[in-house]
Amino acid sequence: xxxxxxxxxxxxxxxxxxxxxxxxxxxxxxxxxxxxxxxxxxxxxxxxxxxxxxxxxxxxxxxxxxxxxxxxxxxxxxxxxxxxxxxxxxxxxxxxxxxxxxxxxxxxxxxxxxxxxxxxxxxxxxxxxxxxxxxxxxxxxxxxxxxxxxxxxxxxxxxxxxxxxxxxxxxxxxxxxxxxxxxxxxxxxxxxxxxxxxxxxxxxxxxxxxxxxxxxxxxxxxxxxxxxxxxxxxxxxxxxxxxxxxxxxxxxxxxxxxxxxxxx
Numbered sequence: 001x002x003x004x005x006x007x008x009x010x011x012x013x014x015x016x017x018x019x020x021x022x023x024x025x026x027x028x029x030x031x032x033x034x035x036x037x038x039x040x041x042x043x044x045x046x047x048x049x050x051x052x053x054x055x056x057x058x059x060x061x062x063x064x065x066x067x068x069x070x071x072x073x074x075x076x077x078x079x080x081x082x083x084x085x086x087x088x089x090x091x092x093x094x095x096x097x098x099x100x101x102x103x104x105x106x107x108x109x110x111x112x113x114x115x116x117x118x119x120x121x122x123x124x125x126x127x128x129x130x131x132x133x134x135x136x137x138x139x140x141x142x143x144x145x146x147x148x149x150x151x152x153x154x155x156x157x158x159x160x161x162x163x164x165x166x167x168x169x170x171x172x173x174x175x176x177x178x179x180x181x182x183x184x185x186x187x188x189x190x191x192x193x194x195x196x197x198x199x200x201x202x203x204x205x206x207x208x209x210x211x212x213x214x215x216x217x218x219x220x221x222x223x224x225x226x227x228x229x230x231x232x233x234x235x236x237x238x239x240x241x242x243x244x245x246x247x248x249x250x251x252x253x254x255x256x257x258x259x260x261x262x263x264x
Contacts (some may be wrong), residue, residue: 046121053122056115060096069126074100081193082129083120088189090116092182103174103196106182130192138184143209144216152214156206160198165221170197180222184215 058067064075071077078086089095090111094104109116120132154163160176162168167178174197179187191211194200201211 049118049121050125052115053118053120056111056119057122060110061119064096064100069123078123078126080127080129081123083124083132084130084189085193085195086120086123087116087132088186088193088195090119092186094195106177130189133185133188135183135185138188138212138215140184140212140215140219144212144214146213146216146220148210149213149215149217149220152206152210153217156201157214165218179218182218184219187215187218 057065057069062069064072065078066072066075069078089104091109091113093107093109096110097104111119117132123129124131153161153165157165160168160170161179162176165179168176170176176198188211190198191201191206191214192203206214
């Protein structure tokens, strides 16, 4: 300390401090900019992936969504929907579809994972949007809470998907699909993109942690055994009672008609 106080007013102190600061700044900048040399390959690979996705898009999607993804009479614009929307729609087999007037159904995907990734990269390059995810990135088993997820699901999702996640009917011939057997990444992507009649649950409405809890509850419901026999959609005693009344009374009426006909 005595050494510093002795020389801090020296005429060479300020230039030396300035040189040291510049040297530290240059070193920091060189470290920070060293990564792009490593990322040049990834940038090149990304460019190749986008080009591949554009080729797939022009062959299989442009007839409805337009050559520049601007949308058309039967399909919406894809500019700004992000990679998450593409990964959900194409990865679940909902897209491409022949009849755009009908609700898109989950089915076997037409494209493999590499082609879906290329399509997603191309659409993401058009404008900023929600990024796609992998199942490994969604740590629902570690970070989710089943009890909290059940409460969140009942408050935000049960009115359409029913309280057991089995799906349900909506207005104008639409329906909310079952959530059983859906990959975690597709559940998360649906929450952040709001496909079809589903609203978008932004991070301000449902936080990422809460989304993981919802997924954990869905997976718990998916693996829950049916101790009482047939699940009947897990909608409770109303459905079970209706089935008993319908089958039971129908059987009694049939027996009565048969006895009457036999008595004649």
